[in-house]
Amino acid sequence: MAAKAVVVAALVAAGLPFGQSRAEAEEGAALRDAGLREARGAVQGVDKDKNKVTVEQPKGSPLTLNVDKTTTIFIDGRTGTLDEIKAGHEVRASYETRQGANKAQWIEVSKKKKDPGQSHEKLPDGAATPAE
Secondary structure (H helix, E strand, C coil), X not given: CHHHXXXXXXXXHHCCCCCCCHHHHHHHHHHHHCCCEEEEEEEEEEECCCCEEEEECCCXXXXXXXXXXXXXXXXXXXXXXXXXXXXXXEEEEEEEEECCEEEEXXXXXXXXXXXXXXXXXXXXXXXXXXXX
């Protein structure tokens, strides 16, 4: 237990949020400097007619992103299309809010779908984590 406290203290001292690498923290800072925001979560739905993707964020309400021809979509390391994004896919996106709408700059998709049966409860020390 004391070892965990030391690790947490080291992360805080380094200015890193839990579960985020230094590179991710620096990328987030660069996005904020450019006036962009970042969203992460599971895709709740895709409206292809209106070019919108709704993301279920871990904390907060669902976020709807507008997608247009300037939005770059990355799927498993390659460029993709809105048609390939499905409900349940995990995404990370950068966007800016303009005139009350959230315009996606890019969306990075992992086809790994969220497992609704998997618990995110804290496990006791020494307990095995679920296999991925």
